[in-house]
Amino acid sequence: MSDEIQGAAVRCVGLVKNFASKAETLRVLQGVDLELPPASSCSIMGASGSGKSTLLSILGALERFDSGEVTVGGHRLHELQERELPGFRSGVVGFVFQFHYLLKDFTALENVALPAFMAGASRAAAWARADFLLAKVGMAERKDHYPSELSGGERQRAAIARALINNPKVILADEPTGNLDAANAEAVRELMFGLPGLSGAAVILATHDRGMAEAADYRFHLAGGRLCPL
Ligand SMILES: Nc1ncnc2c1ncn2[C@@H]1O[C@H](COP(=O)(O)OP(=O)(O)OP(=O)(O)O)[C@@H](O)[C@H]1O
Ligand SMILES: [Mg+2]
Structure with a gap:
């Protein structure tokens, strides 16, 4: 992909996003400002509706923005062309959501390997990396099971492995423990904070869980459309 620059994993300067309807x-x-080094973790808390998911969607190029400069994994999003967006979304960032979005007709291993196939990896390479990542998230014994045969925590661990399959520079996690009980949330929390060391990626977490937020290297509160230190 063109236009790669070195340095921060994420850099936002004066990011502005409005949703316009006929009425308002x-x-x-x-004016969100954020700078995050590689292999670090960052948490974003904030009231419901404050814009956390919107910010993560923009960083993952799922949503366009109105003004400002945003660089993610060395790519200037404000300059990315429409045709470059799919490659950016599958290769530069990895997503983890509150709900796992695993495909029900595929095993955990197939779900994790799929984005690698789609990015052009050989079957053997995709399989081997999916196998490796599932072992890293403690799923070696469960890899051949379908999502319906996995617990909520196991599904979320498979979703985290899937987010890592194409070696992303930034992992965007939107309330990754929001749908889990306390024990599974703790396991996923530990896994999320292990990701910078495991993969070298920067991790950004939107969360309502103060304990999780406080464990991040960089901690913010989103209010009034801006990030302030937590
Ligand atoms: N596509 C859209 N069109 C119009 N308004 C939107 C759209 N997406 C989000 N919004 C609005 O933008 C605001 C921020 O939403 P967002 O989902 O980013 O909040 P959030 O901080 O993630 O909230 P929560 O903690 O409930 O997940 C909300 O008022 C929401 O209704
Ligand atoms: Mg949200």
């Missing part, structure tokens, strides 16, 4: 303009992000 909703000013969600009003």
Whole structure:
């Protein structure tokens, strides 16, 4: 992909995002500034509706923004062309959501390997990396099971392995423990904070869980459309 620059894993300067409807303009992000080094973790807390998911969607190029400069994994999002977006989404960032979104007709191993196939990896390479990652998240014994045969925590661990399959520079996690009981949440929390050391990726977590937020290297609160230190 063109236009790669070195340095921070994520850099936002003056990021502005509005949602306009006929009746009104909703000013969600009003000048977000953020700089995050590689292999670090960052948490974002904030009231419901403050814009956490919107910010993660923008960083993952799922959503466009109105103004500002945003660089993720060395790619300037404000300059990315439409045709470059799918490659960016599958190769530069990895997503973990509150719900796992595993495909029900595929085993854990197949679900994890799939994004690698789609990015052009050989069957053997995709299989080997999926196998390796599932072992890393403690799923070696469960890899041949279908999502319906896995617990909520196991599904989320498989989803985390899937997010890592194409070696992303940044992992975007939107309330990854929001749907789990306390014990599974703790396991997923430990896994999320292990990712910078495991993969070298920077991890950004949107969460309502203060304990999880406080364990991050960089901690923010999103309010009034801006990030402030937590
Ligand atoms: N596609 C959209 N069109 C219009 N408004 C939107 C859209 N997406 C989000 N919004 C609005 O933008 C605001 C921020 O939403 P967002 O989902 O980012 O909040 P959040 O901080 O993630 O909340 P939560 O903690 O409940 O997940 C909300 O008022 C929401 O209704
Ligand atoms: Mg949200």
